[in-house]
Amino acid sequence: MAADATYRAVGDYLVKVLGLGCRTIADAVSLQSAARLALSHLPDPHITAIATVQDKAQSRVFQELGMTMGVQILGISAGDLSKLTTKTHSARVYTRFGVGSLAEAAALAAVGANARLIVERVISGDGNATAAIAERAE
Numbered sequence: 001m002a003a004d005a006t007y008r009a010v011g012d013y014l015v016k017v018l019g020l021g022c023r024t025i026a027d028a029v030s031l032q033s034a035a036r037l038a039l040s041h042l043p044d045p046h047i048t049a050i051a052t053v054q055d056k057a058q059s060r061v062f063q064e065l066g067m068t069m070g071v072q073i074l075g076i077s078a079g080d081l082s083k084l085t086t087k088t089h090s091a092r093v094y095t096r097f098g099v100g101s102l103a104e105a106a107a108l109a110a111v112g113a114n115a116r117l118i119v120e121r122v123i124s125g126d127g128n129a130t131a132a133i134a135e136r137a138e
Helices: 028-039 060-069 091-097 102-111
Strands: 016-022 049-053 072-076 115-123 129-136
Touching (some): 072 102, 091 102, 102 129
Parallel strands (some): 049 072
Antiparallel strands (some): 016 129
C-alpha cells in the first residue's frame, strides 16, 4: 500500500485519526458537523479511526458515527488525555479533563508515538462538538 503526502504508513495501515469531543447534549448531527468540518481541511478525508474519551466511546451516538464512517471508535482514558499538550485551550474542558482540547488530545493519543496534529480543533455549528485530526509523523 503506497502512502501519499496526506498519510504515514504504519505497518500495513495508514494512521490518521479523527479526535472528537462533545458536550453531553451533543447528538449525531453535532458530531457529524464537527467531523465534516475537520475533514474538509484535508485533500483526502480518509481516516483510520475516531478517538474520544473512554466514557463516551461506547455511547450510541459514537458507535453509530463509527458505523456510518466505517471506522473503529477508540476510547482513551481521561488520565492519558491529561498527559498531553494541545495547541488550543478550552477552560471548560481543562477543568473537567485536565487538557486544553479533548478532540486534539484524543487524536494525538490514539496515533501514539510521533503523532502530530494536522487539523487543530474545530467546533460544530451548534457548538456541542469539537474535532481535530492527528497523524503519525515521519
